[in-house]
Amino acid sequence: MARKKTQQQEPREMTGLEKLGLRVSAMIGSPKAQLERQARIHRLDTDTDEAWDGVMELLGETDGLHLEFADDGDVIVRWDVLADDGRVADVEEVAPEEAAPF
Secondary structure, three states, rough: OOOOOOOOOOOOOOOOHHHHHHHHHHHHOHHHHHHHOEEEEEEOOOHHHHHHHHHHHHHHHOOOEEEOOOOOEEEEEEEEEEEEOOOOOHHHHHOOOOOOOO
């Protein structure tokens, strides 16, 4: 029986855009950001102009996201709460989590 040789792929280093995208995703996905429906994105010295502009463009094109460019260079990302039917809900329409019974 012949064995197939598997080619081992060299690990590929992530691009600046991918690194920044993961960092922004983690910021937006954090529990505090999810509760407040906003995240403040900080630009690091290691973020290239190309990566920063690319991520900001992607965020700006995403429905339901609102970007606010702060004077200090940070970007505040805010998002809408969607109701079950897909429309933007008022904050009052979103039912608070039920309190624990103990």
